[in-house]
Amino acid sequence: MSFGTELELLPPEETSADASFELEGGEIVARSPMQLFWRRFRSDRVAMVSLTFIVILIIVAIFAGPIVSLIGVTGPNTPNNNCPGPASQCALNLFGQPTGPSSLHPFGTDELGRDVLARVIYGAQVSLEVAFISTGFAVLIGVTLGTIAGFFRGWVDSLLSRFMDVVLAFPVLLFAIGLASACALGKGCLGGLITPGRETLIVVIALASWPYLGRIIRGQVLSIREKEYIEAARSLGASNSRIMRREILPNLVAPIIVYTSLILPTNILFEAALSFLGVGVQPPTASWGQMIADASSIFNTAWWYLVFPGAALVLTVLAFNLVGDGLQDALNPRAGR
Amino acid sequence: MRLLRLTLIAAVCAVTVAACGSSGSSSSSATSSSSASSSSSSSSSGISLVGLANTKPDPSAQHFGGTLNIISGEGWEHLDPGASYFQIDYLVVYATQTPLYTFTPTSDTPQPLLASGPPAISDGGKTVTVHIKSGWKFSNGGTVTSKDVEWAFMRMFNSNVQNGYAAGYFPIVGANPAATTDAPISGISTPNTTTIVFHLTKPFGPTMADALTLPGTSAIPYGSTTKADKSSPSTWDSNPTSQVFTGPYMIQSYKAGQSLTLVRNPAWNRTLDGIRPAYADKIVWNAGADPTVAARQTLDSTNLLMADGPPAAVLQQAYTSKKSQLSVAPLGIYYASLNTTVPPFNNLDLRKAAIAAQNRSAYLLARGGPLVGHVATHFIYPEVPGFQQAGGDAGFNQDYISHPTGDMTVACKYMKLAGYPNCKYTGGYGQYGSVLIVGSNIAPGPQEMQIVQSGLNALGFKTTIKAVPQQTMYSKFCGYVKAHVNVCPTAGWIEDFPDPYAALFVPFSGEAIVPINNSNWPVLNDPAVNKAIDNAAAISNLNARYQAFAQADKMIVDDAPAIPEVWADNALVEGSKVKGVLDPWNDDWNLSFSSPS
Numbered sequence: 001m002s003f004g005t006e007l008e009l010l011p012p013e014e015t016s017a018d019a020s021f022e023l024e025g026g027e028i029v030a031r032s033p034m035q036l037f038w039r040r041f042r043s044d045r046v047a048m049v050s051l052t053f054i055v056i057l058i059i060v061a062i063f064a065g066p067i068v069s070l071i072g073v074t075g076p077n078t079p080n081n082n083c084p085g086p087a088s089q090c091a092l093n094l095f096g097q098p099t100g101p102s103s104l105h106p107f108g109t110d111e112l113g114r115d116v117l118a119r120v121i122y123g124a125q126v127s128l129e130v131a132f133i134s135t136g137f138a139v140l141i142g143v144t145l146g147t148i149a150g151f152f153r154g155w156v157d158s159l160l161s162r163f164m165d166v167v168l169a170f171p172v173l174l175f176a177i178g179l180a181s182a183c184a185l186g187k188g189c190l191g192g193l194i195t196p197g198r199e200t201l202i203v204v205i206a207l208a209s210w211p212y213l214g215r216i217i218r219g220q221v222l223s224i225r226e227k228e229y230i231e232a233a234r235s236l237g238a239s240n241s242r243i244m245r246r247e248i249l250p251n252l253v254a255p256i257i258v259y260t261s262l263i264l265p266t267n268i269l270f271e272a273a274l275s276f277l278g279v280g281v282q283p284p285t286a287s288w289g290q291m292i293a294d295a296s297s298i299f300n301t302a303w304w305y306l307v308f309p310g311a312a313l314v315l316t317v318l319a320f321n322l323v324g325d326g327l328q329d330a331l332n333p334r335a336g337r
Numbered sequence: 338m339r340l341l342r343l344t345l346i347a348a349v350c351a352v353t354v355a356a357c358g359s360s361g362s363s364s365s366s367a368t369s370s371s372s373a374s375s376s377s378s379s380s381s382s383g384i385s386l387v388g389l390a391n392t393k394p395d396p397s398a399q400h401f402g403g404t405l406n407i408i409s410g411e412g413w414e415h416l417d418p419g420a421s422y423f424q425i426d427y428l429v430v431y432a433t434q435t436p437l438y439t440f441t442p443t444s445d446t447p448q449p450l451l452a453s454g455p456p457a458i459s460d461g462g463k464t465v466t467v468h469i470k471s472g473w474k475f476s477n478g479g480t481v482t483s484k485d486v487e488w489a490f491m492r493m494f495n496s497n498v499q500n501g502y503a504a505g506y507f508p509i510v511g512a513n514p515a516a517t518t519d520a521p522i523s524g525i526s527t528p529n530t531t532t533i534v535f536h537l538t539k540p541f542g543p544t545m546a547d548a549l550t551l552p553g554t555s556a557i558p559y560g561s562t563t564k565a566d567k568s569s570p571s572t573w574d575s576n577p578t579s580q581v582f583t584g585p586y587m588i589q590s591y592k593a594g595q596s597l598t599l600v601r602n603p604a605w606n607r608t609l610d611g612i613r614p615a616y617a618d619k620i621v622w623n624a625g626a627d628p629t630v631a632a633r634q635t636l637d638s639t640n641l642l643m644a645d646g647p648p649a650a651v652l653q654q655a656y657t658s659k660k661s662q663l664s665v666a667p668l669g670i671y672y673a674s675l676n677t678t679v680p681p682f683n684n685l686d687l688r689k690a691a692i693a694a695q696n697r698s699a700y701l702l703a704r705g706g707p708l709v710g711h712v713a714t715h716f717i718y719p720e721v722p723g724f725q726q727a728g729g730d731a732g733f734n735q736d737y738i739s740h741p742t743g744d745m746t747v748a749c750k751y752m753k754l755a756g757y758p759n760c761k762y763t764g765g766y767g768q769y770g771s772v773l774i775v776g777s778n779i780a781p782g783p784q785e786m787q788i789v790q791s792g793l794n795a796l797g798f799k800t801t802i803k804a805v806p807q808q809t810m811y812s813k814f815c816g817y818v819k820a821h822v823n824v825c826p827t828a829g830w831i832e833d834f835p836d837p838y839a840a841l842f843v844p845f846s847g848e849a850i851v852p853i854n855n856s857n858w859p860v861l862n863d864p865a866v867n868k869a870i871d872n873a874a875a876i877s878n879l880n881a882r883y884q885a886f887a888q889a890d891k892m893i894v895d896d897a898p899a900i901p902e903v904w905a906d907n908a909l910v911e912g913s914k915v916k917g918v919l920d921p922w923n924d925d926w927n928l929s930f931s932s933p934s
Contacts, residue, residue: 077791077794092702092706093653093706094383094384094706094707094708095649095650095652095653095656095702095705095706095708096649096701096702096703096704096705096706097649097650097653111649111703111781111784112699112703112784112787112788113699113702278804282801282802283783283786283787283790283802284787284790284791284794294783297627297629297648297650297780298629298650300650301650301653301654302650
């Protein structure tokens with residue numbers, strides 16, 4: 001059996017915190033792998049704090065509109081319309097320069113008088129949406145092709161592995177810039193399939209990041225396919241697809257979870273980079289990368305416009321990385337011992 | 338005048354409108370009061386112009402010799418005098434070539450340069466006679482004659498040369514703006530080597546006299562460009578170092594968009610010239626710099642002149658801590674053109690709604706605030722005669738233009754008139770599937786585009802923004818009629834000479850529309866407007882003339898072909914020791930009058 005509830009007998013030195021059983025009233029209580037995982041993960045305080053941050057971020061992104069209204073700042077795409085006017089209402093000075101953090105605009109404003117806090121909150125929507133969806137597609141493609149490559153080996157493995165190498169060597173940034181430029185007008189390219197914006201961003205990021213997972217999964221499958229239970233399943237007449245689905249895939253859950261959590265922050269940065277270069281979401285939609293790009297020319301006089309979206313990006317990526325580390329430790333407690 | 342290369346730099350005149358002439362401050366009380374209006378609005382907004390740099394010539398304090406260093410964000414569009422029509426190009430062309438007449442830093446009436454005296458206008462304004470100076474030399478040693486001036490005019494009407502104003506300013510008998518060769522023009526005669534006579538199709542003499550200051554009137558050796566002008570566009574423009582020069586300087590080296598070096602023209606005669614001192618021995622110009630970096634570098638330097646205006650952030654720094662290195666002068670107008678020939682803005686009510694919804698105050702702030710202009714209400718601007726007759730600052734009080742921060746109630750009224758009772762646009766679009774907004778990718782172009790976009794989105798228009806380099810914006814989008822761009826929000830215009838004809842004809846008359854290098858960006862072709870402009874141009878009595886042009890201005894505003902955003906002033910920065918001299922008519926440095934020290 002490859003998966004399921006089990007009684008885990010650990011060496012004596014591991015019985016204190018990691019025991020899969022406890023004596024309760026003199027009886028042995030079994031713990032499922034999920035429970036074991038959660039116990040280990042929960043004991044990692046850094047990972048828990050990071051996870052909490054991510055959950056809050058997701059909630060903020062989902063409920064961006066009501067939260068912005070609750071805070072009482074102007075919307076993300078609403079230029080300040082009270083200029084020139086009273087200083088308390090006008091977000092731009094006499095030279096059209098943005099004002100810094102204030103009670104009216106806690107994170108200051110940008111050069112159009114738009115509230116930076118609101119744009120940071122709405123920017124989280126773009127970053128998380130693009131990162132999650134593109135990572136999901138990358139995982140789907142990477143796991144599928146990696147499993148096929150590792151399982152069948154031979155010419156199938158060679159073909160798929162070389163294909164992954166080609167994709168990894170491809171200059172994705174240049175491709176994305178070229179795509180945005182070529183398909184920016186009218187109905188875009190390929191009959192409207194490709195136009196600059198969120199959808200194209202998701203596709204580009206997914207296509208660029210799936211080989212990382214594909215190679216890792218391929219390596220795992222190469223190892224798993226030699227296990228006895230695989231041989232047993234084969235001797236019982238199981239088809240290749242059944243073996244991949246029912247025997248191999250369940251054993252890939254741990255590495256999939258871990259590496260997904262590590263690809264996510266990379267894709268968040270990727271989205272920010274593409275937006276910085278102007279090939280991501282289009283104005284006036286708020287995006288952290290685009291805000292950082294806009295801020296770079298006025299940093300000397302409007303530090304807040306760079307600092308707050310930059311900090312949001314850094315904290316988000318850090319949180320995902322720390323959660324990924326925590327998952328890795330929790331799913332593979334023997335690593336590093 | 339020219340398109341202002343305004344987009345180069347945020348706050349100021351970066352507009353790349355076709356070059357326009359003079360500062361227009363001379364001949365009418367209207368003009369002077371207009372200028373006063375502009376400066377008084379600055380002081381009432383909390384901005385003081387006291388302590389700014391002195392940009393007038395000062396022969397007693399300026400020295401000959403040395404190298405003048407220029408820096409800019411944008412490069413040059415056309416250095417062929419026949420094609421040149423951009424503000425920044427004029428700095429080079431007026432230093433290396435010699436038109437018949439010129440404005441100077443201290444005079445806003447045309448002064449004879451290649452000409453030996455004022456033009457003689459006869460036959461009820463239908464004949465203009467110009468005598469040129471004897472002994473003027475080309476840089477290749479040849480002597481300039483009236484035939485060489487005739488050649489310059491023949492080139493201007495060759496569509497391969499892509500001149501943007503010939504048809505409008507030189508209604509010469511026999512001139513064919515659709516010609517594809519340097520064809521002789523029957524209405525031009527050269528009875529001797531120093532006389533050229535123009536026979537016009539209409540009584541346009543007084544207006545044409547001002548237009549003889551344009552760079553296309555610079556003499557070119559007869560027949561020398563025949564081969565180059567057979568290509569479209571003419572290749573005379575692509576290698577400026579191979580041109581022949583008549584000005585105090587000649588182009589020694591040139592890298593498009595990057596660098597340019599001018600050295601003294603050994604054939605130039607200062608005494609014969611009589612106007613341009615040409616202090617520097619050499620002029621070195623580096624283009625393509627980041628505007629913010631270039632502006633800061635200039636302010637920290639001793640010897641740099643920045644040819645573009647500084648971005649708003651640096652403008653503030655210059656105003657607060659280096660005021661003596663900052664200058665401000667009346668410039669022109671910025672507007673957002675609305676293409677009147679393609680949906681959705683081929684509908685007059687939709688155009689009015691779009692104007693009503695616009696926050697023009699935000700646009701002014703994006704350019705740098707009241708230091709660099711004030712909100713516009715019509716298309717004759719403060720330094721142009723006729724401004725007061727056109728209502729001055731208040732304009733004609735159309736409801737869709739009366740609210741600088743926009744008025745959605747008025748916008749909604751026009752949306753309903755256009756057939757959209759919910760005040761949201763649900764109709765069709767042209768080939769782009771949305772309202773295509775194309776502007777410069779250099780600040781404040783992106784901000785301006787977003788401000789215009791914001792107003793359109795509020796009315797339910799689907800919009801796409803495309804930020805491109807300045808040159809691309811003109812050559813492939815806004816200046817290319819077949820591109821059918823819906824909105825060009827970073828348009829600007831300076832008058833070619835101090836007359837309302839120069840402010841209105843090229844940007845808004847249907848007779849000025851050309852397929853390439855077009856400056857009538859809205860592609861407005863209203864026969865009533867065309868006729869009003871033509872009729873006004875034939876009036877010689879100044880007051881009646883300005884009244885007639887004011888009426889034409891009102892008709893244009895009623896047609897709503899563009900959102901009049903800002904009547905702009907130009908701010909420029911310079912190093913602490915260099916002596917930059919401004920041309921008020923071009924609102925930029927005059928390289929022949931500026932000196933390294």
